[in-house]
Amino acid sequence: MPDGALTAKRQEIALLRRLEERILWLAAWTIHNANHLRESRDGLKVGGHQASSASLTTIMTALYMKALRPQDRVAVKPHASPVFHAIQHLFGRQSLDNLKRFRALGGAQSYPSRTKDVDDVDFSTGSVGLGVAMTAFASLTQDYLAARGAVKPEKMGRMISLLGDAELDEGNIYEALIEACKHDIRNTWWIVDYNRQSLDATTQDRMFTRYGEIFEAAGWAVETLKWSKRQREAFARPGGDRLQAWIETAPNDLFSALTYQGGAAWRERLTADLADSPEALALIAAYKDVDLAELMTELGGHCLETLLEAFEKASQDDRPRFFIAYTVKGLRLPFQGHKDNHAGLMTPAQIAELRARLGVVEGEEWDPLSGLSAAERTAIKGLVARAPFAAEVERNHLAPQIPTPSAGELLAAVAGGGDQSTQAAFGKVMFEIAARKDEFAGRVVTTSPDVTVSTNLGGFVNRRGVFQRRAHDDVFKRRRIPSAQVWSKAETGQHVELGIAENNLFIALAALGLTEPLFGERLFPVGTLYDPFIARGLDALNYACYQDARFLLVATPSGLTLAPEGGAHQSINAPVIGMAQPGLDTYEPAFADETAVLMAHAFDRIQAKDGASTYLRLSTRVIPQPDRTGEAWRQGVIDGGYWLRAPAPGARLAIVYSGALAPEALAAFEALAEDMPEAGLLAVTSADLLHRDWTASGRARWTGEGARTSTIETLLAPLAQGAGLVTLTDGAPLALSWLGSVRGQRVRALGLETFGQSGDLPDLYAKYRLDADAVLDACADLLA
Secondary structure: OOHHHHHHHHHHHHHHHHHHHHHHHHHHHHHHHHHHHOOOOOOOOOOOOHHHHHHHHHHHHHHHHHHOOOOOEEEOOHHHHHHHHHHHHHOOOOOHHHHHOOOOOOOOOOOOOOOOOOOOOOOOOOOOOHHHHHHHHHHHHHHHHHOOOOOOHHHOOOEEEEEEHHHHHOHHHHHHHHHHHHOOOOOEEEEEEEOOEOOOOEOOOOHHHHHHHHHHHOOOEEEEEOEOHHHHHHHOOOOHHHHHHHHHHOOHHHHHHHHHHOHHHHHHHHHHHOOOOHHHHHHHHOOOHHHHHHHHHOEHHHOHHHHHHHHHHHOOOOOOEEEEEEOOOOOOOOOOOOOOOOOOOOOHHHHHHHHHHHOOOOOOOOOOOOOOOHHHHHHHHHHHHHOHHHOOOOOOOOOOOOOOOOHHHHHOOOOOOOOEOHHHHHHHHHHHHHHOOOHHHHHEEEEEEOOOOOOOOHHHHHHHOEEOOOOEOOHHHHOOOOOOOOOOEEOOOOEEEEOOOHHHHHHHHHHHOOHHHHHOOOOEEEEEEOHHHHHHHHHHHHHHHHOOOOOEEEEOOOOOOOHHHOHHHOOOOHHHHHHHOOOEEEEOOOOHHHHHHHHHHHHHHHHOOOOOEEEEEOOOOOEOOOOOOOOHHHHHHHHOEEEEEOOOOOEEEEEEEOHHHHHHHHHHHHHHHOOOOOOEEEEEOOHHHHHHHHHHHHHHHHHOOOOOOOHHHHHHOOEEEEEEEEEEOOOOOHHHHOOHHHHOOEEEEEOOOOOOOOOOHHHHHHHOOOOHHHHHHHHHHHHO
């Protein structure tokens, strides 16, 4: 490198170091202000993870100020959010007021949030491990769009996760790694802040070799960034090899303890352990205590030269990369290396010492460039302005509205089918969507964790194919072996086949459901799984909804009605899970036509401004279908309920049911009608929407938003004030038991409160009191 270029590079590194110190300061001061200076009205510790922030500051400085491009996307380690907010403030994307209100209402969030923060958050993080996996599925989603020409080669971004080494204990990371390997993902960087500390203590020794082996086996390039430039220069001196070997073999807890104790402790231990090497002793003696401490703790993850060289090298190809960047938790802070530093907060005296050490002028703490000369301020501002990531380009995109099929169009797919199940109806609708030639059909993408066929997606996949970047023929078809499934695999395929890991399904849906803001493209993701196993991926489902990802989730088969499979496969609490999940509209249709109407509605909700994702709980039970007149029932299905048999005014009793138990409810109603012809039969398609609407209408009356009557209040209004309600659902009875609170009516709630077992429907419904006799007994009890 010419002398002039070398000098310019050194000057830039020096400026980056100054900038990195100020990012550390601003992050630390933001946390200090929230905990020590801002008024505390409740006495609770605010927190903010100063040590975890310090651990990752150099890596994030190198990334955001040099390596990242506008099309790159980052999932930031949750505990480093103050560093992220500080960097965003330097870019002008986070206000000073929000920093001052860190972890307060309306301020910068504790962990980066797509929906709660105002700065440029790509992926929400907080539940550890999920943000890591999200980048793998975002990369897969980008490949899916690129195969359709929606993302141009020059606009392909890197999907980057910044994670702590303790986060690598999360099993979902390895589930995602396996799926990433299957789909040959690219443009993915996982950068480990390898500080060898967790929340409770230091981590196990020598794990880094195991991590590297795991990722190399999965086809990733592994980059270990262990030594800084300063350390490499020291190791090249006489005795340096012994010093390097000592660090290589030092236990994590010893290294951390000496880091906390400082230069004198380092000197004492190294002098004792290297007493047989005069050259090593001479090398150690050449450093003052403070310099020796810096030499031992400035690892590769704290060296800008090392990081920038590694990121530049990695940018030359699109191979997935796993960086193990050695760091010190809390570096440059008074509790660096201490095993209890995770939740540690600097005292006022300690923050004052840091302020003086960094040259920040007292009273100017919120000015990230305070105390710098005019020339330094100008140079650093220029450095920030020139950062590729600072470019003024739109990174939170909008996609044009795509016309979706009407309810009438989808109803045609299930019309005239005689007795059928809601699961079969779903398959018929998807099969007809696959036959469409419009833009909507081309933007539907399906995915399932190894239950594609058994959840009735097979017909769609036969017509639309499986997505795979490298084409692969269906060997069974080529060899003329009969099979109902003809799965060609190519870039044109519209189904993403996953292994049997529900966590991956929900993270894939999160990535596919965020294509509008991330890539400016609209997809209509449809994911299927067995309803009993929705709980296995519940953390990832919550994560997807928290980011406002949009998709249609179809869970089937469900409940005790999955009779022969036994108790482990009979979902009980799934309806309540759906009711409790924000950002997810939960429905349980009983009939094929209800299913078609709700699918049309779900596709509309995906791209509505105030929309949400939709969860359909379906069944394999084949039941008779109702004769419909008119279209008024359709809106009731969408709103959450309608009278299948309307009650007479003042009726003293109504039967209320959800889902596949409609025949039992109808049979009981018909038997009851002989003595009580005025009774009603209420179909609840969404306890979720009815309950949410009811609580919202009540809240509106006392918050000044204006009085209104909820849907369920309107539905129950014809009944007598003291009327009884018998509710019936194939799941936890509390999903409907709240209905008695709407108008103060008495309820007998039937449902599942214990694990089921294998059997046929008559036996199981009788044993668990879900049959028509149980409904009539409950009616008699209410009328007694």
